[in-house]
Amino acid sequence: MNVPHGRLLRSRVVSDPATALSSALDRELTGYAVLEPQDAVLLAAGGQGILTFEEGIPVLAYHTGSDRGGPAALADVAVDGPSWLELYELPASDLAELHDATDLRVQPTMPANRLAGDASLVERTRERAPASRLEDGADAGELDPVEAFLEDESKVEAIRERAREQAEARAEEWGFGDAVEQ
Amino acid sequence: MVEAFAVASGKGGTGKTTSTLALGMALANDHDVTVIDADTGMANLLFHAGLADVETTLHDVLVEGGAPVSDAVYDRFGMQVVPCGTSLSGFSACDPAQLREVVATLAADTDVILLDSAATLASRSAVLPVVLADRVVVVLEPTIPALSDGLKVQEYATSYGTGVAGQVFNKVRDPEAVDRIAEKAGRYFEGPTLATVPDSDRAREARRAGEPLLAHAPDCAAAEAFREAADRLTVRDGGPEAVADRFRSAVVPDPP
Numbered sequence: 001m002n003v004p005h006g007r008l009l010r011s012r013v014v015s016d017p018a019t020a021l022s023s024a025l026d027r028e029l030t031g032y033a034v035l036e037p038q039d040a041v042l043l044a045a046g047g048q049g050i051l052t053f054e055e056g057i058p059v060l061a062y063h064t065g066s067d068r069g070g071p072a073a074l075a076d077v078a079v080d081g082p083s084w085l086e087l088y089e090l091p092a093s094d095l096a097e098l099h100d101a102t103d104l105r106v107q108p109t110m111p112a113n114r115l116a117g118d119a120s121l122v123e124r125t126r127e128r129a130p131a132s133r134l135e136d137g138a139d140a141g142e143l144d145p146v147e148a149f150l151e152d153e154s155k156v157e158a159i160r161e162r163a164r165e166q167a168e169a170r171a172e173e174w175g176f177g178d179a180v181e182q
Numbered sequence: 183m184v185e186a187f188a189v190a191s192g193k194g195g196t197g198k199t200t201s202t203l204a205l206g207m208a209l210a211n212d213h214d215v216t217v218i219d220a221d222t223g224m225a226n227l228l229f230h231a232g233l234a235d236v237e238t239t240l241h242d243v244l245v246e247g248g249a250p251v252s253d254a255v256y257d258r259f260g261m262q263v264v265p266c267g268t269s270l271s272g273f274s275a276c277d278p279a280q281l282r283e284v285v286a287t288l289a290a291d292t293d294v295i296l297l298d299s300a301a302t303l304a305s306r307s308a309v310l311p312v313v314l315a316d317r318v319v320v321v322l323e324p325t326i327p328a329l330s331d332g333l334k335v336q337e338y339a340t341s342y343g344t345g346v347a348g349q350v351f352n353k354v355r356d357p358e359a360v361d362r363i364a365e366k367a368g369r370y371f372e373g374p375t376l377a378t379v380p381d382s383d384r385a386r387e388a389r390r391a392g393e394p395l396l397a398h399a400p401d402c403a404a405a406e407a408f409r410e411a412a413d414r415l416t417v418r419d420g421g422p423e424a425v426a427d428r429f430r431s432a433v434v435p436d437p438p
Contacts, residue, residue: 016327078326117325119195119353144359149326150366159330160370163337166303174306176313176342 001062006031006088014085018116025056031089037079049077057129058111060104069104074115075148080159108133114145185418186295188315192331194301196321197352199230200385202298203394206261208412213293216262220297220311222278225266227298232392233265241272244280251287259397278307317345323353324360348373350411353381377411379404
């Protein structure tokens with residue numbers, strides 16, 4: 001996916017991809033967000049998540065590392081830990097051609113729901129999305145982003161492994177040491 | 183017979199407290215159940231159980247020289263309910279590590295203890311219920327962060343020698359997708375999917391009415407799903423002494 005270069009509005013580290021979605025919605029952004037994980041291992045794996053927006057409502061999702069688009073790309077965008085977020089503004093006309101790529105499209109509330117898991121953000125997105133877009137049903141048989149996430153075994157195992165390491169490290173700090181040795 | 187379950191999620195908003203009270207009421211048909219709000223920093227069980235105005239809560243018990251546990255136990259909806267207060271000063275004053283003594287005391291006189299746990303793994307007091315419980319019930323929503331955080335809860339639990347009773351998929355709007363998600367999640371989660379609970383306006387109404395879902399709308403589909411989940415939780419016989427010992431054991435020293 002070749003996105004025309006936009007005007008940078010904001011650049012910061014975020015702990016949750018939901019921030020990208022809520023920032024875009026609050027600004028009624030027409031443009032795109034780029035998310036890049038800050039974790040060294042994930043960073044080394046490469047790739048950026050890109051979400052495009054029309055007046056704050058998500059339109060396309062694409063990941064440069066996996067070269068996947070649409071709902072599956074949302075699973076690639078989901079990272080455990082902080083990401084570098086950049087928000088870019090673009091004239092709607094510059095996005096029009098890109099937005100014809102139906103295979104990269106996502107339902108307006110899908111990122112807020114499946115990627116962010118934020119019920120109030122889902123509701124706010126639904127309220128502001130054009131009726132025509134809300135009527136877009138997911139294609140039958142289309143992979144749900146959560147399924148795509150669960151199919152990425154190495155990513156899920158990395159989350160588990162890191163949690164185990166954290167639990168064990170904190171056991172000492174928190175005085176749970178005896179429990180770990182049981 | 184005593185078994186302590188931590189109802190946990192790692193992420194807020196998954197419906198943990200609704201689930202805790204629903205499982206508690208369903209289990210109370212066959213067992214003597216005690217429900218404890220172990221989320222001492224962000225307590226909300228009192229609002230779900232019509233106990234917002236009570237005088238004594240867990241906060242008053244978890245202080246040096248505080249009230250006896252029995253003062254914070256309320257018979258409601260066929261269960262013993264131990265609410266926690268919501269004031270910041272109450273939280274600051276209390277010593278969450280004393281929770282183990284509270285649970286050990288209550289274990290002498292009940293069959294099942296349900297600990298409504300914090301929606302975070304970021305602090306010692308938030309993780310403590312997961313450490314103290316025999317098994318965790320992980321409450322999930324079909325979203326990436328909820329599953330990711332649910333897995334973290336499971337890894338913390340198993341790292342600390344706590345078993346996994348299973349998962350509850352809550353607030354489900356698309357049952358077919360969730361069946362596929364639950365099947366794939368089963369590769370990583372221990373224990374069975376206990377139930378798929380449909381998203382429910384009745385659950386929201388119940389919360390506003392200050393009643394557990396199974397008291398407010400016992401015939402709704404969500405209530406039925408929670409009863410199924412409770413049926414799948416075979417309560418194990420730990421023996422009250424064993425649980426009390428476990429809770430009193432020196433796993434958690436006093437804070438510095």
